[in-house]
Amino acid sequence: MTRARLDRIEFSKVILNRIKVAMRDMSVRAFPASMGSAEIADFQYRAPASLNELRRVLRSIPRRSEVKFIAGGMSLIPTMKLGLVSPSFLIDLNQTKDLKGWTLEGRSLRVGSMARYSDILEAKRITRLFPELEDCISQIGDMQVRNRGTIGGALAHGDPSGDLSSCMIALGAVLKIKREKGSLDKIPVEEFFKGFFSTSLGARDVLTEVEVPLDSKLLRGGSYLKLERTAGDFATVGVGVSLWFEKRLTGTNARRIVRAGIGLTSAGDRPLKGRRGEKLLVGSPPSEELFGNVSSAVAEETDPSSDVRGDKEFKKQMFRVFAKRALIRSTERAGLRLG
Ligand SMILES: Cc1cc2nc3c(=O)[nH]c(=O)nc-3n(C[C@H](O)[C@H](O)[C@H](O)COP(=O)(O)OP(=O)(O)OC[C@H]3O[C@@H](n4cnc5c(N)ncnc54)[C@H](O)[C@@H]3O)c2cc1C
Numbered sequence: 001m002t003r004a005r006l007d008r009i010e011f012s013k014v015i016l017n018r019i020k021v022a023m024r025d026m027s028v029r030a031f032p033a034s035m036g037s038a039e040i041a042d043f044q045y046r047a048p049a050s051l052n053e054l055r056r057v058l059r060s061i062p063r064r065s066e067v068k069f070i071a072g073g074m075s076l077i078p079t080m081k082l083g084l085v086s087p088s089f090l091i092d093l094n095q096t097k098d099l100k101g102w103t104l105e106g107r108s109l110r111v112g113s114m115a116r117y118s119d120i121l122e123a124k125r126i127t128r129l130f131p132e133l134e135d136c137i138s139q140i141g142d143m144q145v146r147n148r149g150t151i152g153g154a155l156a157h158g159d160p161s162g163d164l165s166s167c168m169i170a171l172g173a174v175l176k177i178k179r180e181k182g183s184l185d186k187i188p189v190e191e192f193f194k195g196f197f198s199t200s201l202g203a204r205d206v207l208t209e210v211e212v213p214l215d216s217k218l219l220r221g222g223s224y225l226k227l228e229r230t231a232g233d234f235a236t237v238g239v240g241v242s243l244w245f246e247k248r249l250t251g252t253n254a255r256r257i258v259r260a261g262i263g264l265t266s267a268g269d270r271p272l273k274g275r276r277g278e279k280l281l282v283g284s285p286p287s288e289e290l291f292g293n294v295s296s297a298v299a300e301e302t303d304p305s306s307d308v309r310g311d312k313e314f315k316k317q318m319f320r321v322f323a324k325r326a327l328i329r330s331t332e333r334a335g336l337r338l339g
Contacts, residue, residue, distance in 0.1 A: 040080045047092040051178065051208070054096060058180065058204050061089050067204055069093055071114060071153030074145050099152070099208060102126070109212040113152025117164075121146065130212065131333055132222030132240055136167040139224075142232045152207045155192065158199040158270070161234045165193065165271035166263030167224050170240035174211045180204040186211075190263075193270040218244040218258060221334030225326045226265070227318050229309060236309040237318045238265025239298070241326040243281070245334055254285030254339045266309075267302040267319065274298045277323065286331045287339045295323035 048054040061067055068087035070076050071094070079085045093099055099114035104125055111120065117137045120126055127134040140146060140154075140163050154164040155175065173189045180202055189210075192200050201207060222242035226235045244259035260281035262274030276297040284290050299320035306312045331338060 041083070041086040043087050043090045045090050045092065047095045049095050049097060051096065051098045051206075054091070054093075054206065055182070057091060065089055067091060069156075069206065071150040071156075072116065072145075072148040074141070074149045075153065075157045075159070093152075093206075099206075104129070104214075107214050109214060111151050111210045111212070113150060113156075113207045113209060115151045117146040117149050117151070117154070118143075120151065129214070130171065130222060132167055132170060132224045132242055132330075136163050136224035136226075136238075136240060139163065139226050139228070139231075145232075151210055155189070155210065156199060156201055156207050158193055158197045160193075160196065160268060160270050160272075161238075161266040162271060163224070163226060163235060163238050163265055165189070166238055166265040166267075167240040168210065168212070169263030169271055169273050170222065170224075170242040170261035171212050171263075172242070172259075172261050174213075175207060176209040176211065177201065178206045178208050184208075190271075190273040196269040198270075215244065215259075217247060219247050219255065219334045219336070220244045221330040221332065221336070222261075223326045223329040223333060225322045225329070227322060235265040237267070237302075237304065237315050237322055239263075239319065239322040239326045240265075241323070241330045243286075243327070243330045243334060245286075245336060254287075255336060256283060256285050257281045258283075262298060262323070264298065264302055264319065266315070267304055269303075272302065274301055274323070276301050281327075285339050286327070286336060291324050291327040291338070294327060295320045298323040 046057045048057050065088045067089045068076065068085060069091050093114055096114065099112045102109065102111040102115050102123065109126060117140060120133055121137050137146065151164065154162055168189045175187050175189055175192050177185045177187060179185060187200060194200055220243065224240040226238040228235055240263035242261040243257055245255040246258050249255060260278045262277045264272040264274055277294040280294045280297055299316045302316055302319050304312055304315035328338065
């Protein structure tokens with residue numbers, strides 16, 4: 001990719017964020033109608049029915065042409081209407097059968113990238129096992145957004161205020177990516193996010209599946225808490241916590257935490273993994289003191305920006321409060337109490 005093209009992409013990302021911040025600040029209704037009704041530039045449309053067909057379609061498109069995939073369109077269409085993205089080829093993944101649905105068997109939950117938010121919310125087998133996913137998705141946008149928005153689109157968008165991304169970080173999800181050259185990569189979700197609206201996806205790479213590990217040998221509980229100004233708003237702060245406890249008591253009277261995941265929304269330039277807090281949790285039984293220390297470590301690790309939702313210090317304090325609440329709720333959901 002040429003330097004000029006990279007600069008253009010970076011510039012678009014910066015402008016996009018400014019517009020996003022302005023939209024949130026003004027409320028969407030106050031957004032100037034002229035901007036929202038801008039003409040979308042002409043593009044060619046393709047709708048492959050399978051991944052094989054998608055590969056053939058991509059091969060037939062000249063290298064210099066800009067390609068964009070469309071999933072739910074919840075984020076892409078507004079950016080196209082604003083003229084921030086003007087692909088010459090729009091590839092619609094809504095007919096691509098290999099990307100749909102989910103399976104829950106063996107050692108993992110596997111969700112196709114074109115599964116909608118609402119597919120997950122309606123799947124009681126999933127929400128019973130992973131209550132943090134229900135907490136998280138039920139607070140994303142409104143019903144229309146949840147009916148259209150997809151699991152893959154939400155992650156591929158790379159928004160630091162994307163709720164699902166940090167919830168998936170807490171859950172230790174792994175993403176499968178079909179590279180343009182045909183190889184299949186598996187990437188831990190926290191390594192997928194490279195920076196502000198930037199991921200490890202190349203322009204013609206497709207996110208195909210999200211895999212969430214299961215471990216029936218452990219007790220688990222999880223939660224996702226979000227501070228928002230109004231229902232459906234993006235997060236002022238968001239905290240996802242997933243905890244795995246030993247099932248059998250080994251020596252002590254309390255069950256120790258054997259695995260911990262913390263994901264943080266609107267905490268920096270990308271969805272963040274609360275590594276310091278996770279480290280403190282592993283090996284100890286849940287307690288008021290431990291969770292106090294962990295939530296302080298979580299707050300220290302964040303680097304939120306000051307905006308109309310609050311200044312940096314306020315947000316850090318909210319990370320502390322929400323992390324502690326999410327830790328307690330996750331423990332309770334595993335059927336345990338604080339020692
Ligand atoms: C009114 C409104 C409120 C919202 N509120 C929230 C909220 O509270 N919390 C929150 O987290 N989000 C919120 N969102 C964003 C929403 O979650 C979007 O649905 C999501 O960010 C994008 O998913 P999508 O399927 O619509 O993707 P699209 O908009 O279709 O695509 C987004 C980007 O991902 C790329 N892409 C999509 N699928 C793939 C794939 N399989 N492989 C490679 N690239 C792909 C596209 O090319 C595009 O660049 C809101 C959106 C709206 C419109």
